[in-house]
Amino acid sequence: MRRARSLAVVGMLLAGALGVISSTQTWIDVTLADGAQQTLAVPGSDAVPVLTPLSLAALALGAALSIVGRVLRYVLGVIALAIAGVVGVATAQVLFTLPVSATAATVSDATGISGVDAISDLVSSMSLTPWPAITLLAEVILAAAALFTLVTARRWQGSAGRKYRTSGDASTDASRPHDAIDSWDDLSRGADPTT
Structure with missing residues (x-):
């Protein structure tokens, strides 16, 4: 069962790393109807504000999972599953519905205009990059690693912290x-x- 622990840890670390990388990448290209047809790049951290902190939390969970005992394995598995659910739902909303609210922070910073209705009037077109789909895949990996942890944690060998x-x-x-x-x-x- 040593391999089971490694698979769960690698899955959580991979998902967390993809989430952190994705938060810095452009998710949506927004063209404004301002006469100049200005195009703005909306990063993942603006489209889904919880992406960066929860991805960092997934990285920390993966690292902690490699040394904790039996009871904490279940706790970390549940927390990882909750993170995958929250970020996955938020990412799916951006990916499948492309709401104007996902671009609000970037458009407000660039134009000084706030309010979803005012921004809707200002936006002429929006297009997605592949990063929301990559992030959704990362959350599926995180959920799979969390479920795998919950199913197999009882059979893992003692914690690596035994020598301490x-x-x-x-x-x-x-x-x-x-x-x-x-x-x-x-x-x-x-x-x-x-x-």
Whole structure:
């Protein structure tokens, strides 16, 4: 089950990284009906404001998943599933309905005009780039990694943090062979592992 933990961690890290990268890329090209036909590039962080912080959270969850114990695996899996749901729904709204509200922050910064109705009157056309679809795929990967974690976490081996426990916590399990880490732990406690 060592491979299961690795797959879940890599899935969460990949999804988080794609989300962070996507938040800096252009999602929507907006052409304004202002006489000059000015075109503005709307980044993912403006189209979906929660994209950057929740993608960073997914990265942190993936890193933490590699060292936590059994109970926290389930907690992190549920949190990752919630993040995938929130960002996935917001991304799907942009991808399938292309609302003017997704461009509001960028258009307001460029023109000083605010309000969805005023911005709707100012926008003559909008076109999507591939980044919303890539982000939606990343959220599907995150949801799959979260579900995989919830299904398989019970069968994963002990946490990687086992080697950092104090001598009172690190008792050698008789059901498994004595390995190199156990030998180092014995040496740290003052016992000669070669005898």
